[in-house]
Amino acid sequence: MNRRYLPRRARCGECGTTHILLPAVSAARRADHAEVIADAVELSAVEGLGFRKIAVKLDRPESTVRGWLRDFRTNAPAIAAAFAARVHRATAESLGFWPAPAITEKTNAWAMLMAHAQVLSHQYRWVAQPVVTVPWQYAALFAHGPWFFSRAGWPEQVQHQPALPRQGYTGEGGVHVSFPHSSGGTVPYFPHRKELFR
Structure with missing residues (x-):
């Protein structure tokens, strides 16, 4: 998605503060659409590409792509844990969607996000037949909120x-x-x- 989007603003009636209104499929505090960030995460987690090759492929600055990947890698343990719980609670057939263990934490996190998207597709197949496909980035944004792709959106590690x-x-x-x-x-x-x- 290389088109520009200017988000709307609205003033809060109670506090008088101006807020930026983002669509549900956008990531907070990110200039790029969630699909672009998701493509970068997939290229890194699945294909093993580095940030320079991904930046060239997506036509984005290297520093921007490096920041996306660093944030996802930092949040990977929390992402995997949160979405493993969602997959487990969502359906009795959750074992059928459970991903195989991966070598890296970021790949484990990405696989758990894919499992969550598959569970949602499975749950709503009766509503919109014959096939429902939920992209993992939208499933993640709807479940966790617009801060999913942000470091600020995830709490610190669990205190042991x-x-x-x-x-x-x-x-x-x-x-x-x-x-x-x-x-x-x-x-x-x-x-x-x-x-x-x-």
Whole structure:
């Protein structure tokens, strides 16, 4: 899509702020249409092309394409997890749509997006017969919103560390970490001995 599009603006009646109105198939804060960004992601994830070759093929600046691919690669684990949950919840026959594991995270994420689009096509086949095809980028935008292709649209990685720092000290016997005990006191833990002392 090499045609120009000028989005409309509207003023909010409550706060008086001007907002840009994007069609549902557009990506927020991106100058290019979602189809162009999706083509770049596919060329990278499926065909393994680098950003320079993709930029030439799509007639876009290298820095722009590099940014798209970097954002998708950064968001790939969150994308795969979110859309795996959607595929799993969507239908009892979800195993039939489940993709095979891939080598890279970005390819896994792209495959899960394709599975999500196939599930949607399968679910709505009775409404619009005989065949319904949902492009993966539209399925992703409708499911996640206009921030799908943006780094800001995905939360930070899941925190696997304790929420609060553990209290303790480093001494001769190793790291002393205190755990609450039912007696009201604490139980020290010495990792190098792999045992608890009361």
